[in-house]
Amino acid sequence: MKLTILGCYAATPRTITNPTSQVLEIKNRLFLIDCGEGTQVQLRKNKIKFSKINHIFISHLHGDHLYGLIGTVSTFSLLGRTTDLHIYGPKGVKEIITLQLKLSNSWTTYQLFFHELESNESEVIFEDNKVIVKTIPLKHRIYTNGFLFQEKPGERKLNIEAVQQYDIHTAYYQKIKNGGDITLDDGTVIENEKLSFDPIPAMSYAFCSDTVYNEAIIPIIENVDVLYHESTFLESEAPLAEKTLHSTAKEAATIALKANAKKLVLGHYSTRYEGIEPFKNEAETIFPNVLLGNDGVTFDF
Amino acid sequence: MKLTILGCYAATPRTITNPTSQVLEIKNRLFLIDCGEGTQVQLRKNKIKFSKINHIFISHLHGDHLYGLIGTVSTFSLLGRTTDLHIYGPKGVKEIITLQLKLSNSWTTYQLFFHELESNESEVIFEDNKVIVKTIPLKHRIYTNGFLFQEKPGERKLNIEAVQQYDIHTAYYQKIKNGGDITLDDGTVIENEKLSFDPIPAMSYAFCSDTVYNEAIIPIIENVDVLYHESTFLESEAPLAEKTLHSTAKEAATIALKANAKKLVLGHYSTRYEGIEPFKNEAETIFPNVLLGNDGVTFDF
Incomplete structure (x- = not known):
């Protein structure tokens, strides 16, 4: 299982940082998770093959997780893609994409399938013979889901x-x-x-962004191998985290601890901070196995 | 009068090139023209003050001229803008932007005014005491306008x-x-x-992208100081230019010559070409005063 962070900063793209997007490679499947502005360029920079992406998961409809989707969908067409593309995201994502395709009179060269999400309960949204993907209902300012990616146990x-x-x-x-x-x-x-x-242990990855500290997700992500949990703020800005329905690094670590995660990857840092090392330091006071997400970083698990 | 090219390549953004966007500074006004994906980052890279942009002109609703608009509008909000912003573009641009703002539950912190265009005749769409802006109806695959920016003559x-x-x-x-x-x-x-x-001569700038070779625009842009005319292709790809309703460098130069423009700036290059110098060479066989647009280049006129 391999995770490439294309972008992991909150709010607006800058010359040096990118909004949320990441690619999970699991059992030879490539899943694109969130799609902030500039994602397609980040895919190119990180040498991810566009043609290997068949499933895109969108957590919520805030711009820093979404505004690169229409460009990615369009570029796939310009490159002559013919393979189906599946997009999973909150109700509304279909209207946003199809309106823009319609007004540009540029339909995709491939079949585009939307799987719109509305449930507030965890549900299976993707399953094949090797991988299963479930939603993780999160608490944010608008309807938001995290995603749990689980390998199915292999043969003995x-x-x-x-x-x-x-x-x-x-x-x-x-x-x-x-x-x-x-x-x-x-x-x-x-x-x-x-x-x-015994078979090779089945790995799992939970993507949780954006969300306020929310213990209700613990039963869903329990014992996960890798938890990506947003840490927009440090504890010094805890009131702001609560107000904006985001989490601090300490809160992310607390969820990792209580969920018995093996590893925690931090991300979705507010651009107000000069460096991100303090996020790691703060999380490590609670949970030992912390990895700092950063743009262009790949983790092999 | 100063022109900063933020991006001038066709189709998809890449690691080294950007889709169309440019900033015209004329009589101390800053006009943003087109807004491909990544425009806000290009604005940052080129140190253009976001707060000085009060008017954005969108030529047409193809992605390489539009997909950075929603991110730019949103970032202006995140930065706490309070000044009015005016967007001029084809009918539909308002729906695209407001749908995304609505679904992200993120209204702008400032007043957003849409001036939707539908006419096939040149019309005045902006005027103040120093500058006047008119549309230049272009022929492309969807409804498209170029824009003519004219300084008003000063006092003697x-x-x-x-x-x-x-x-x-x-x-x-x-x-x-x-x-x-x-x-x-x-x-x-x-x-x-x-x-x-005599007063300092009033300058004028015509932005013409995207368009097939179209002599109907000549009376509108006649005697313009600077003509930006798309040259997606070289003459070797003339049939493709005609088919996709784009122009070649030679055709751009022919329009410049027939319109008695003083200078021609080329741009909207197809990413199929390795270098852009051949565009200049080809145009110069027809018209002497050719400038190669390129990302991050500023021309002082």
Whole structure:
């Protein structure tokens, strides 16, 4: 699992920082999460292949998470894309995109599918044979979802030595990989765990931005491998965080701790701060495993 | 008169080039012309004061001229702007902007005035005591206007030696500056040109993008000081220019020649070309005074 931060600063794009957008590579799938202005250029800078992106997830309709979407959708067309593109986001995202396509008289060269979200409960919005994506309802000034990306557990690994020792026919290998016990010709039952190893652990990633401190998300993201949680402010600006329905670095760390996350990635920093190191320092007073998100940074998990 | 090119490449933004946007400074007014994605960052890079922009002109609703507008409008709000902002553009621009503001529940901190254009005839869309702006109807795949910015002629300059020689009272100075003749006490009429010098010549700038080769614009832009005319293609791609309703560098130069423009600025280059010098070379076979527009370049006229 690999996370590339295209942008992780709040509010307006600047010459040196970009609004929210990131690419999650999970089980060879590339998911684009949020799409602030300049995302398509950030994709180019980070050498992400446009053609590998088939699913875009939009957390909410504030500009710093959205205003690069129409340009990305249009550029995909200009490049002659023919593969379907799926966009998941709050109700309204379809109208915003289609209105602009209509008025520019430039329809996409590919099929565009909108999956508009309205529920306030966590729901499965994407599922294939390897990955499942669920919403994480967040509390912000407008309707907002985070997204939980989970790998499905893979097959068990065949213990080839053991299998050969019991002289099991290859026809039964898939059954073993699927976790089944094997009954030998003499009626002996060999338990699966004697014939196979555990699969590679399934990874999970939770993207939570933008949100006020909200413990209601903990059951949804519990035991997540990597939690990206917004930290727009430091604790010194806690009243402002509460007022604007954002979080502090300390609050992000508290959610990571209570949710038993393995790692915490910080981001969505207010541009009022000169440097971002203090976010890490503050979070580490609560939670040990903190990574500083930053534009152009890739994390391999 | 000063022109700063923020972006002058066609279609999609890339790491090294930007879609169309430019700032014209004329008589101390700052006009933003077109607003492709990334314009607000280009404004920052070129140290243009956001607060000095009160009028934005949008030629047409293709993304490479428009998709940076909503971000610019939003950032003005985030910076706490209170001054009115006027946006001139094709019918539909208001719906695009207000829909996104509505769905993000983020109204502007300032008054936003839309001046939607529908006419196929040249019309005055802005006028104050120093500058007048007219549309230049262009032929493109969707409804498109260029814009002609004209300084109003200033007052005549007092010829102070002559005025003193005729012993003319200061009360008559403004009349002289306004071009009036003076009658002395003995009934002699002194013609204005003996008492004053011509004013500084009024400058004009015509922005023509995007458009196919179209001689119908010549009467509108005749004798213009500076003509910016799109040259998406070179003559080698003339059939493609015609098909997509764009122009070649040679065609841009032909319009400049026939309109008796003093200078021609080229731009809106297709990103298919490696360098832009060939555009200048091609245009110069037709018209002598060619300037290559390029991102981040400022011309003082």
